[in-house]
Amino acid sequence: MATSHSPTAPQAAKRSAVRSLLRLWPYLRPVRGRIGTAAGVAVAASLLSLLIPLVLKWLVDGPVADGDPDGVWLGALAVLLLGIAEAVLFGLRRWLVARPLASVEASMRGALYARMQRLPIAFHDRWASGQLLSRATTDLSLIRLFFAFPMTFLFVNGVTILIGCVLLLMQDWVLGLVLLAPAIPLVVASSMFETRYSTVARRAQDQVGDLTTLVEESVLGIRVVKGFGRHRSQAETFRALAGRLRSTELRKAKLLAWIWTVITFVPELAIGAALVLGSLRVADGGLSAGTLVAFLSLALALRWPVESIGFLLAISQDTATAADRFFEVMDEAEEDAQDTAAGAAAGPEGEGGLRFDNVVFRYPDAPADAPPVLASVDLHIRPGETMALVGATGSGKTTLTALVSRLHELSAGRVLLDGEDVTAMEREKLRSLVAVAFEEPTLFSATVAENVLMGAEGAGEAELRRALEVAQAGFVHDLPQGAATEVGEQGLSLSGGQRQRLALARAVVGQPAFLVLDDPLSALDVHTEALVEAALREVLRDTTALVVAHRPSTVLLADRVALLSGGRITAVGTHQELLRESVEYAWLMSGAESGTAEVAGAAGGVRTEGVR
Numbered sequence: 306m307a308t309s310h311s312p313t314a315p316q317a318a319k320r321s322a323v324r325s326l327l328r329l330w331p332y333l334r335p336v337r338g339r340i341g342t343a344a345g346v347a348v349a350a351s352l353l354s355l356l357i358p359l360v361l362k363w364l365v366d367g368p369v370a371d372g373d374p375d376g377v378w379l380g381a382l383a384v385l386l387l388g389i390a391e392a393v394l395f396g397l398r399r400w401l402v403a404r405p406l407a408s409v410e411a412s413m414r415g416a417l418y419a420r421m422q423r424l425p426i427a428f429h430d431r432w433a434s435g436q437l438l439s440r441a442t443t444d445l446s447l448i449r450l451f452f453a454f455p456m457t458f459l460f461v462n463g464v465t466i467l468i469g470c471v472l473l474l475m476q477d478w479v480l481g482l483v484l485l486a487p488a489i490p491l492v493v494a495s496s497m498f499e500t501r502y503s504t505v506a507r508r509a510q511d512q513v514g515d516l517t518t519l520v521e522e523s524v525l526g527i528r529v530v531k532g533f534g535r536h537r538s539q540a541e542t543f544r545a546l547a548g549r550l551r552s553t554e555l556r557k558a559k560l561l562a563w564i565w566t567v568i569t570f571v572p573e574l575a576i577g578a579a580l581v582l583g584s585l586r587v588a589d590g591g592l593s594a595g596t597l598v599a600f601l602s603l604a605l606a607l608r609w610p611v612e613s614i615g616f617l618l619a620i621s622q623d624t625a626t627a628a629d630r631f632f633e634v635m636d637e638a639e640e641d642a643q644d645t646a647a648g649a650a651a652g653p654e655g656e657g658g659l660r661f662d663n664v665v666f667r668y669p670d671a672p673a674d675a676p677p678v679l680a681s682v683d684l685h686i687r688p689g690e691t692m693a694l695v696g697a698t699g700s701g702k703t704t705l706t707a708l709v710s711r712l713h714e715l716s717a718g719r720v721l722l723d724g725e726d727v728t729a730m731e732r733e734k735l736r737s738l739v740a741v742a743f744e745e746p747t748l749f750s751a752t753v754a755e756n757v758l759m760g761a762e763g764a765g766e767a768e769l770r771r772a773l774e775v776a777q778a779g780f781v782h783d784l785p786q787g788a789a790t791e792v793g794e795q796g797l798s799l800s801g802g803q804r805q806r807l808a809l810a811r812a813v814v815g816q817p818a819f820l821v822l823d824d825p826l827s828a829l830d831v832h833t834e835a836l837v838e839a840a841l842r843e844v845l846r847d848t849t850a851l852v853v854a855h856r857p858s859t860v861l862l863a864d865r866v867a868l869l870s871g872g873r874i875t876a877v878g879t880h881q882e883l884l885r886e887s888v889e890y891a892w893l894m895s896g897a898e899s900g901t902a903e904v905a906g907a908a909g910g911v912r913t914e915g916v917r
């Protein structure tokens with residue numbers, strides 16, 4: 306079930322929303338000219354609306370009081386023109402921001418995607434995919450929405466309220482102070498709202514991520530869900546998560562309703578008080594009717610800017626949370642293109658092949674007291690040699706193979722390719738030297754050819770044909786469009802064995818110097834496996850290869866076999882030698898099921914070849 310939050314979710318209440326929003330500035334900087342112009346246009350439009358009450362004052366105290374119809378028509382025309390100008394300017398603002406903000410969102414999304422690609426496997430092991438997906442979609446859309454509307458209007462409405470207050474005080478300072486009195490309780494209420502809302506906003510956005518993970522897993526795992534009749538329990542899990550999200554959204558709505566009520570009601574009270582006081586003063590002759598009309602019109606014109614503050618603060622909080630979530634990924638340390646750490650020196654001069662030199666590895670998220678998966682691995686695979694790697698399930702074979710192409714970083718020790726430490730090598734060079742086929746053959750929503758050619762930069766039709774031949778993937782020619790057939794999401798339209806053969810073709814297409822195969826033939830029938838092996842032997846002649854094997858038929862592909870046990874290589878030799886000399890190896894190859902402790906102990910004593 307997908308209920309994990311992003312691992313680094315901070316306490317929302319402890320962070321500053323302003324600081325989070327300011328971190329978005331680098332993405333906004335390229336379009337700052339347009340955004341600034343749009344904000345200026347919006348301020349102008351908003352200030353025009355404040356001119357209308359002043360025209361009304363002139364109208365009431367002048368032409369209306371004097372009974373001058375021409376003056377009244379002139380005043381009405383001025384009000385109409387001001388209204389039209391305001392509408393046109395707001396339209397212009399929207400036109401100014403639409404295009405640049407779409408490009409800001411695209412560049413942020415591009416940066417996030419690129420970062421996710423460059424982050425180490427350890428990061429992806431920790432993070433639920435739905436949490437990343439929701440950051441790349443809903444969070445970024447929210448940020449664009451904030452740039453388009455609330456960001457500008459926080460500024461525009463702030464300026465409008467400030468200038469409006471000055472105009473109110475200029476009309477009549479006593480009435481002005483009556484109207485401004487609620488500012489203090491409003492600021493206190495807004496700050497209380499902000500603290501509470503930020504916590505709930507963070508919770509809601511994380512819950513969207515959890516929900517996304519669940520939907521994604523259910524869709525990808527639809528065969529398991531249906532096969533085991535788990536749709537009801539999956540639906541219940543979904544309902545529970547959706548229910549939690551609903552409660553959180555309701556909590557948000559309650560907080561919004563509360564602040565909205567306060568922000569609407571308190572100024573209304575102040576306007577009412579000003580109306581009563583102002584009317585009394587007009588009756589006393591202490592205030593002109595035109596000034597009272599202007600004052601009240603100004604107060605009403607400021608209603609929307611004031612009322613919108615609650616709503617704008619809420620979106621700003623949502624956006625600050627979205628920005629935090631975005632930067633949680635962006636702040637993660639990328640894989641280095643290469644490692645300049647001390648100790649990343651080249652190995653013994655002139656030594657070729659693949660060498661594991663006292664390799665120690667512990668998963669970063671493993672409990673502190675757990676022993677390392679690889680305690681001390683020493684193994685040398687000679688140039689052009691094929692070494693099979695055999696070990697009990699969970700002994701660390703996949704982990705060891707992943708270290709060759711630096712999918713994980715070593716805890717200690719070295720991995721050397723033709724004498725060169727992989728940590729001192731440019732990743733690009735490393736990728737061109739080493740090709741990998743994993744136990745789980747992952748394919749992408751692309752054509753067969755695109756999936757295979759992914760394995761080598763610049764490979765063409767001839768290489769594709771050869772790779773498909775080696776992998777015994779003749780079935781490709783029977784597909785509706787041959788190698789141009791789309792394989793569907795994750796290649797699920799193909800059988801497991803077909804996917805494995807395409808993954809193998811992808812590994813061999815570039816004729817790599819080093820080939821790492823993690824049990825690449827497990828889904829094939831014995832006849833197809835024999836054919837693939839015969840073809841692979843041709844390929845492996847010039848390639849130094851490490852092949853994880855579970856079955857004797859795969860082991861026979863290799864020149865020698867290494868046995869991984871207890872985090873170490875405990876024996877190396879030919880298949881026949883190990884069958885004779887290692888009890889554990891013989892047991893593993895026989896497929897017998899029994900306790901392993903004593904067998905492993907016995908095996909350790911059989912032969913611990915000088916593998917260095």
Ligand SMILES: Nc1ncnc2c1ncn2[C@@H]1O[C@H](COP(=O)(O)OP(=O)(O)OP(=O)(O)O)[C@@H](O)[C@H]1O
Nearest residue numbers: 430668670671678697698699700701702703704705
């Ligand atoms: N991402 C991870 N985080 C923590 N522990 C892990 C992780 N991946 C694997 N492990 C642990 O490391 C150990 C070795 O796993 P690995 O997949 O390398 O074994 P294996 O020999 O390839 O097994 P199999 O033959 O079943 O494929 C296991 O105990 C496993 O639980």
